[in-house]
Amino acid sequence: MSRSTFTPKALALFACAIPLLASIGCSPEAPTAPSLEPLNVVASPNFIRILSTSKGAEDIQLVAGVSKMISAEQGGVVSNGRVTLEFPPYALGEDTEITIEWLDDGTLGVELGPHGIKFDRPVVMIMDLRETTAEGKGQSARTIWWNENENWWEKIPKSESNENEIRTELEHFSKYSSELGG
DSSP states (O other): OOOOOOOHHHHHHHHHHHHHHHHHHHSTTSTTSOOSSOTTEESSOOBOBBOTTOTTGGGSOOOSEEEEEEBTTTBEEEEOSSEEEEEOTTSSSSOEEEEEEEOTTSBSOEEEESTTOEEEEEEEEEEEOTTBTTTTOGGGEEEEEEETTTTEEEEOSSEEEOSSEEEEEEEEOSEEEEEEOO
């Protein structure tokens, strides 16, 4: 019967290999290491601000808060003058009172209610960029939402913008704002 023996060189090589392999698998750069934050987190948003003294601002009628009953069967539209929500038929499970409230920070941001409601079909939110810090720069504007469970702002992937507006598909209601992104 043959018996295996470790030579001192083999034992030293084995002893060095274990920490090396462990450090590769646990390093932050390793492909198997978990990410601390999802890629859609916005660490320092460049919030779009509403310009209250701009020429032509009187063309946009702003309402502090609005609410409207939306039919589940027919859908409908709710607007506060700068933010418009378009509900397709059957986006809601039942007729629902929808609210739009401004965030109280001077940004192009709103809280939509009922908070947390989820939709059976995407609801389109349109943000008017006229008379804001993003006017004429709308192609780099995007919508972000406040993830209260994680305490951070996140990008919304289903968003399109042009010089005058951002159109975003929403799957649920929360706090939403806009930013000039890179």
